[in-house]
Amino acid sequence: MEILWFIPSSGDTRYLGTTKGGRPADYTYFRQIAQAADRLGYTGVLIPTGQFCQDPWILASSLATETERLKFLVAVRPGLTLPSVAARMTSTLDQVSKGRLLINVVAGGDPVELAGDGIFLDHDQRYEATDEFLTIWKGLLAGENVQYKGKHLQVNDGKLLFPPVQQPHPPIYFGGSSHAGHEVAAKHSDVYLTWGEPPAEVEKKIKDVRQRAEREGRTVRFGIRLHVIVRETEQEAWAAADRLIQHLDADTIQAAEEGRARMDSVGQKRMSQLHNFDRESLEISPNIWAGIGLVRGGAGTALVGDPQQVSQRIKEYADLGIDSFVLSGYPHLEEAYRTAELLFPLLPFKGNGGATNQQLVGSVYGKSYSAFSLL
Secondary structure (H helix, E strand, C coil): CEEEEECCCCCEECCCCCCCCEECCCHHHHHHHHHHHHHHCCCEEEECCCCCCCCHHHHHHHHHCCCCCCEEEEEECECCECHHHHHHHHHHHHHHCCCCEEEEECCCCCHHHHHHCCCCCCHHHHHHHHHHHHHHHHHHHCCCCEEEECCCCEEEEECCCCCCCCCCCCCEEEECCCHHHHHHHHHHCCEEEEECCCHHHHHHHHHHHHHHHHHCCCCCEEEEEEEEEECCCHHHHHHHHHHHCCCCCHHHHHHHHHHHHCCCCHHHHHHHHHHCCCCCCCEEECCEECHHHHCCCCCCCEEEECHHHHHHHHHHHHHHCEEEEEEECCCHHHHHHHHHHHHHHHCCCCCCCCCCHHHHHHHHHCCCCCCHHHC
């Protein structure tokens, strides 16, 4: 099992849908989160992409020098960058980080945002272009002289002079809920990522991608992207979930609904269908809460409960074949500590070699110290 945390590169908050309790997208804060995750033993951190985020590649390059063991799951968006340039960026960052780079391939799902970035392909065309992009990108990183002519991309005698540390390339994480997305994932991904749907729906996705990968002669690992609201008691956890959306009003939810409606992402549609923008029925499966998706695009579900309940839900996903968990919580600095302290001891997770919760506690409250010596 690997557990990654999240760098909120568009800003952080204590409450959704309001400026109250907001924290700006500040590098010093990102560094605090990354160093906390490194120290606590998280496998890595996801750095998102999009118009509302700081650039993930520059952030990862900077944070890699501020950390020791933490891996960085960095987004590549085919269409924004040519595969040859992306290959050089990948190789360089993998060298700078000493082999701590992971690649998150994002095809995009908001036509308005994509148009603002100069991309005018429809849904299936974007996945066609992603397939071509990854074919070229993987070939270059593997040290091949690439000759390629496709529908969207063409390369003549492409080459990469400086190879990455990880061979043949850093692991590819890929999400997509459509048939086109599953096909590209089966062909190229090392880890297929899904957003946090109920286990029965996740199981269907895993089965479909696994079968498609087998037809390609490949095996694929599986991961899931979830938020976490874990507290010492179940009552405290649900109270924290309610506080997170306590400032949401009908107008804010309606505006979010209108924004989601323009998207052609199948995964986003599935997220919205989990709650149908109805805040009265948000527990969609035991301890799985869709309240975050009322206003947040992308991953919109959270595991809510006490440590035993949340760890049990994680183990249920693991039993389906998921071994990569990309987690987050609001605000991200405090929740990184809370999640590590409450959940890590209950999970089959060894961490990245940083100080575990037990080691941190033992170093202060071990038998060699008396209670009075700590006052």
